[in-house]
Amino acid sequence: MIVGTLSTGNPDEDVYFEVNWSEVKTFNSLNWTANANYTNHRVHGNTAAPEWTDNDNDQMSFEVYFSAFLGINPRKEVLKMRNLLETRKLCQLIIGTVPMGYWYVKSCPTDLQHIDNRGNILHTKMKVTLLAEPYPDL
Numbered sequence: 001m002i003v004g005t006l007s008t009g010n011p012d013e014d015v016y017f018e019v020n021w022s023e024v025k026t027f028n029s030l031n032w033t034a035n036a037n038y039t040n041h042r043v044h045g046n047t048a049a050p051e052w053t054d055n056d057n058d059q060m061s062f063e064v065y066f067s068a069f070l071g072i073n074p075r076k077e078v079l080k081m082r083n084l085l086e087t088r089k090l091c092q093l094i095i096g097t098v099p100m101g102y103w104y105v106k107s108c109p110t111d112l113q114h115i116d117n118r119g120n121i122l123h124t125k126m127k128v129t130l131l132a133e134p135y136p137d138l
Contacts, residue, residue: 023071103130
């Protein structure tokens, strides 16, 4: 069962979050952040009043665990996410069947938690941060 997708439109580059009989690849701690920017508008003889200037791009972050013990090749999954970051691909995030907008991978620091004596990555934890593209059709 596919839980979500970070889709570029190319199935070879897409990141699927799924659970099935042979593998578990899901995300944890999904966090969506929106920020507005304000400046102080100075008024002579009065207290400064906050004045809205603009909004920052939304950000979404989550953790992903990749484990060879759950049927995943952690190295392959880490490289796939890093490729999205390095090539600056615009991705559509879909959770369940709900489109959540278009995003760039902003960062994906990875904790390589277990490596065997042959250099195989057995278990990783990746913290992914996405940056919203507010005008995907331009």
